[in-house]
C-alpha cells in the first residue's frame with residue numbers, strides 16, 4: 001500500500017464548534033483539517049509516522065459556513081528524500097444543493113520519521129508522469145522556496161534582536 005495512494009479526500013460537515021461569531025469557520029480550524037488530511041496522506045504514502053515541517057502559500061479564498069459540506073483534497077506533488085509535498089484544496093458547498101466553492105488552498109510538507117521520536121527517514125519516491133504533474137511539482141517547490149526565504153528573513157531579524 002505504501003507509495004501507491006497519491007490522493008486523499010476527507011469529507012464532513014462544518015459544525016457549530018468550528019465557527020466564529022459571524023457563523024464562518026475559523027482559519028485555524030481550516031488549518032487543522034488541512035494538517036489532519038495531510039497527516040493521513042503522508043503516513044499512507046510513507047508507511048511511517050510523519051510530522052508537518054512547513055505550510056506555504058496558504059490563502060483563504062472564500063468563507064466556509066456552519067453546516068456546509070466540506071471537502072479537503074490532498075495530492076502528492078513532490079517527494080524529496082524524507083519529505084512529501086502535498087497540494088491541498090479545501091472546498092465547501094451547501095449539502096442541500098449548490099456548487100462547491102474553493103475556500104482555501106496551500107502546499108503542506110511532511111517529513112517521515114523512523115519512529116514517533118525518531119529521525120527523518122526515506123519515503124517512496126514519486127515521479128511526475130506528465131506536464132500537469134511537473135507544473136504542480138514546480139509550483140509546490142517554488143511556494144516552499146518563497147516560504148524558506150521568509151523564514152530566513154525572520155531569522156536574520158531575530159538574530160539581530162529586532163523581534
Ligand SMILES: CCCCCCCCCCCCCCCC(=O)SCCNC(=O)CCNC(=O)[C@H](O)C(C)(C)COP(=O)(O)OP(=O)(O)OC[C@H]1O[C@@H](n2cnc3c(N)ncnc32)[C@H](O)[C@@H]1OP(=O)(O)O
Pocket residue numbers: 035036039049050051052053054079080081082083084109111116119120144148151
Ligand atoms: C503512533 C502515534 C500516532 C498518532 C496518531 C494520532 C493521529 C491524530 C491526528 C493527526 C493530526 C495531524 C497531525 C499532523 C502532524 C503534526 O502536526 S506533527 C506536529 C508539528 N510538527 C512538528 O512538531 C515537527 C517539528 N520539527 C521537527 O521535528 C524537525 O524540524 C523535522 C521535521 C524532524 C526535520 O528535522 P531537520 O533536522 O530539519 O531534518 P533535515 O534532515 O534537515 O530535513 C528533513 C527534511 O525536511 C525538509 N525541510 C526542512 N525544513 C523545511 C522547510 N522549511 N520547508 C520544507 N521542507 C523542509 C528538508 O528539505 C528535508 O527534506 P528531504 O531532503 O529529506 O526530502
